[in-house]
Amino acid sequence: GQQLNQSPQSMFIQEGEDVSMNCTSSSIFNTWLWYKQDPGEGPVLLIALYKAGELTSNGRLTAQFGITRKDSFLNISASIPSDVGIYFCVYTGTASKLTFGTGTRLQVTL
Amino acid sequence: DAGVIQSPRHEVTEMGQEVTLRCKPISGHNSLFWYRQTMMRGLELLIYFNNNVPIDDSGMPEDRFSAKMPNASFSTLKIQPSEPRDSAVYFCASSFTAVRGTEAFFGQGTRLTVV
Numbered sequence: 280g281q282q283l284n285q286s287p288q289s290m291f292i293q294e295g296e297d298v299s300m301n302c303t304s305s306s307i308f309n310t311w312l313w314y315k316q317d318p319g320e321g322p323v324l325l326i327a328l329y330k331a332g333e334l335t336s337n338g339r340l341t342a343q344f345g346i347t348r349k350d351s352f353l354n355i356s357a358s359i360p361s362d363v364g365i366y367f368c369v370y371t372g373t374a375s376k377l378t379f380g381t382g383t384r385l386q387v388t389l
Numbered sequence: 390d391a392g393v394i395q396s397p398r399h400e401v402t403e404m405g406q407e408v409t410l411r412c413k414p415i416s417g418h419n420s421l422f423w424y425r426q427t428m429m430r431g432l433e434l435l436i437y438f439n440n441n442v443p444i445d446d447s448g449m450p451e452d453r454f455s456a457k458m459p460n461a462s463f464s465t466l467k468i469q470p471s472e473p474r475d476s477a478v479y480f481c482a483s484s485f486t487a488v489r490g491t492e493a494f495f496g497q498g499t500r501l502t503v504v
Contacts, residue, residue, distance in 0.1 A: 321495025
């Protein structure tokens with residue numbers, strides 16, 4: 280099946296710092312989604328990307344759909360403690376079937 | 390809407406016992422997904438239904454796992470007999486399928502421990 284590799288695997292940052300993470304695939308995708316999973320909860324959609332080169336923002340979050348359509352980036356500016364969690368890039372295939380990446384675990388210290 | 394509702398939230402069972410996990414999707418959604426999450430393997434899609442019909446069950450680990458969706462408002466995932474390696478968090482998600490893909494809403498999960 281499709282493989283989505285995320286890096287870094289985990290990050291430890293201080294409150295107020297900016298965060299960057301990325302996701303790569305060996306295949307070309309038409310849609311990229313970024314989900315976040317809070318501790319003890321199910322994943323929640325953060326941002327959806329539908330066009331190569333598209334840059335989309337949602338508050339302090341910014342995501343980009345890579346030109347090659349094989350990668351995507353997620354940036355978080357001025358991190359806060361509630362940003363803690365696991366961030367997943369997700370490929371959506373037929374009938375909205377979601378394939379999750381390996382995840383980036385974010386820890387924010389005060 | 391209350392969102393996707395899963396029960397139980399936690400389940401501890403002995404090896405060899407039958408386990409049934411339950412899910413109530415969001416009303417009006419026509420796709421339902423069962424995922425399993427472990428530290429080693431991450432989030433894996435087990436099976437998904439569209440309009441109550443199983444579309445892809447290639448992620449179901451083996452014959453001990455089965456899933457049903459008797460109507461649009463209820464689904465079950467059954468493990469019989471359970472084994473310690475089945476210990477994981479099991480998520481149910483639902484969505485309304487659109488042309489360009491759509492957001493899936495997840496339940497809070499069932500944490501299964503098989504001892």
